[in-house]
Amino acid sequence: MIGLVVFGAMFYSLFRYRHSKGAKAAHFHEHTSVEVLWTAIPILILVGMAVPATATLKNMYDSSDAELDVMITGQQWRWRYEYLGEDVAFTSNMSTPRTQISGEETRGEHYLLEVDEPLVLPINRKVRFLMTSDDVIHSWWVPDLAVKQDTIPGFINENWVKINEPGIYRGQCAELCGINHGFMPVVVHAVEEEEFAGWLAERKEAAEQEAMGLTVSGQWMS
Known part of the structure; x- marks a missing residue:
């Protein structure tokens, strides 16, 4: 799903805003809100994946209470x-x-x-x-x-x-x-x-x- 979203947005942008159609690139920098957003969202995704993954790994290697x-x-x-x-x-x-x-x-x-x-x-x-x-x-x-x-x-x-x-x-x-x-x-x-x-x-x-x-x-x- 991540790959579809990322590559979909990339190829759409390449096609929609190509130079041959006269598109001109926008110039902007130091957009604090965007920088915080694209940093916070991946962190939340990684934490959300790490919690169940860690619990699963713990259970996989826990050989205690064997009968x-x-x-x-x-x-x-x-x-x-x-x-x-x-x-x-x-x-x-x-x-x-x-x-x-x-x-x-x-x-x-x-x-x-x-x-x-x-x-x-x-x-x-x-x-x-x-x-x-x-x-x-x-x-x-x-x-x-x-x-x-x-x-x-x-x-x-x-x-x-x-x-x-x-x-x-x-x-x-x-x-x-x-x-x-x-x-x-x-x-x-x-x-x-x-x-x-x-x-x-x-x-x-x-x-x-x-x-x-x-x-x-x-x-x-x-």
Whole structure:
């Protein structure tokens, strides 16, 4: 709208008051009222835009009051997810067959964007991401969730998401991180709260059984 008004006035003036029609330029200066007006109006416009923009930015980066915390760790070339306080953690690797990558088999619908262990999240719950890396800089990016955050060794970055609709959301590493950068997809499986609670309980039980198996094995070995 600003562009239309400004350029519209400019081209109208160029056409209406052109020299070939005998128009003569007016000479005036030091018009205090006009100077105050063309200074005050832009200031008011900018302030009017800054207030809602600042509030929106604050809300975008405010990860407080989260109902679930997930640690995301970038690794060459996979992602590790840990549900903090839940004793559930796993590594997510790309599952696209090598035969598709080498061209020996027809590429699937989600070529290079499928994993063996997706990140499972509940809908309608604010989830905070704590992001870091074990080696080089990666970038966890899921376009449909509007989340793109670098994972940096030695630092923890924060981001958050609240998913409204169940479904599968796909993304990938968006930072050139090494030779297999293109084979580092992200898959988020958003489910209903009840389904998430059941899944989390199953993963906890599996983790406990695995821990008990390791303990018994360790005792036997000793």
